[in-house]
Amino acid sequence: GAGVSQSPSNKVTEKGKDVELRCDPISGHTALYWYRQSLGQGLEFLIYFQGNSAPDKSGLPSDRFSAERTGGSVSTLTIQRTQQEDSAVYLCASSLGPGSYEQYFGPGTRLTVT
Amino acid sequence: AQSVTQLGSHVSVSEGALVLLRCNYSSSVPPYLFWYVQYPNQGLQLLLKYTSAATLVKGINGFEAEFKKSETSFHLTKPSAHMSDAAEYFCAVSDRGPGTYKYIFGTGTRLKVLA
Numbered sequence: 001g002a003g004v005s006q007s008p009s010n011k012v013t014e015k016g017k018d019v020e021l022r023c024d025p026i027s028g029h030t031a032l033y034w035y036r037q038s039l040g041q042g043l044e045f046l047i048y049f050q051g052n053s054a055p056d057k058s059g060l061p062s063d064r065f066s067a068e069r070t071g072g073s074v075s076t077l078t079i080q081r082t083q084q085e086d087s088a089v090y091l092c093a094s095s096l097g098p099g100s101y102e103q104y105f106g107p108g109t110r111l112t113v114t
Numbered sequence: 115a116q117s118v119t120q121l122g123s124h125v126s127v128s129e130g131a132l133v134l135l136r137c138n139y140s141s142s143v144p145p146y147l148f149w150y151v152q153y154p155n156q157g158l159q160l161l162l163k164y165t166s167a168a169t170l171v172k173g174i175n176g177f178e179a180e181f182k183k184s185e186t187s188f189h190l191t192k193p194s195a196h197m198s199d200a201a202e203y204f205c206a207v208s209d210r211g212p213g214t215y216k217y218i219f220g221t222g223t224r225l226k227v228l229a
Contacts, residue, residue, distance in 0.1 A: 004157070033216060043204065043219035055213035091157060098215055101146045101165060101208045105157040 002026065004106035006092050012112045013082055021077040021109045025094030032075050033095075033103060034067060038088035046090075049075060050098060082113045116141045116207045120220035128228045133177075133192040135223045137205035140186065146208040147188045148217070149179055153201045161203075164188060175199070200227045 005024045013019050025032050034046040045059040049069045060066070064083075069075040079086055089110050093103040121136040139145055146165045150158040162173025169181040179190045188205060202224045206217040 031215065035217075035219075042221045043206075043217075045216040045218070048214055048216050056216060058214075059216070093158075095215070101210075101215060102148075102160060102163055103217065104160070105150075107155075107157040 004092055004094050004104055006090075006106040006109050008109060009107065010110045010112075012114060015084060015113055016081055018078065018080045019082055019111065021079075021090050021111070023075045023077070023092030023094075023106060025073065025075070025092070026104055027073075028096070029094035029104070030072060030097040031095045031103075032069060033093045034075070034077050035091045035093065036088045037091055037108070041088075043091075046077070079111075082111075084113050087111055087113045116145065116209045116218045118205050118207050118218055118220040120203075120205050120223050122223050123221065124224050124226065126226040126228055127195045129197055130194050133190070133195045133199065133225065135190040135203050135205075135225065137179075137188045137190065137220060138186050139188060139205075139207045141207055143210060146210065147179075147181065148206045148208070149173065149177070149188075149190050150204045150206065151175075151201050152204065152222075158204065161190070195225075195227045197227050197229065200225055 007022045032049040036044045048056040051072050064080045067077045089108040091108045092106045095103045117140045119138045148163045149161040162171045164181045172178045177192045202222050204222045205220040
């Protein structure tokens with residue numbers, strides 16, 4: 001079946017611009033997660049959605065970062081006024097729900113801020 | 115708070131040799147543990163998981179891991195390395211705190227397989 005998909009696969013943007021990253025989870029998965037993977041920081045949690053609610057936003061690094069999820073499906077991660085330190089691979093994962101701990105990961109979006 | 119330590123950021127083995135990748139965890143609750151593999155320019159693929167059932171867990175591609183509570187370890191092994199096993203491996207613990215099920219990842223181990 002279809003896995004988690006993310007778009008775009010690559011994004012190059014200028015410092016100060018806003019970017020939107022999209023995640024399409026596996027159909028029927030109610031839980032959705034965003035992580036960031038960078039050379040200096042490894043794999044870091046950003047935000048967790050259960051349905052359209054985000055009970056855990058503790059990993060968002062600043063108020064420039066926000067995310068939403070609509071219809072219990074697609075999620076968008078928005079970074080405003082991008083900085084060079086935002087350059088990383090942004091990974092999305094989904095799971096059946098809070099009772100299922102196995103997360104399925106998408107291929108990621110590589111963001112480069114110039 | 116939960117945490118994961120992976121000893122050895124780089125491991126090299128000869129083709130056909132035993133693979134051993136180390137993972138130690140810290141958890142205030144019975145842990146749920148995972149091993150993922152990441153091939154270049156790809157996302158993470160689940161190898162195996164431990165969720166409080168059998169302590170010896172078998173996964174895909176011939177990998178297995180043993181949960182040892184007394185040693186707080188969840189090391190990943192494979193009896194005979196194959197060239198296709200070259201990748202980066204991540205150990206993770208599920209942080210089952212109130213209102214969250216996020217993963218806490220180790221820093222990863224890059225496995226190199228020598229011909």
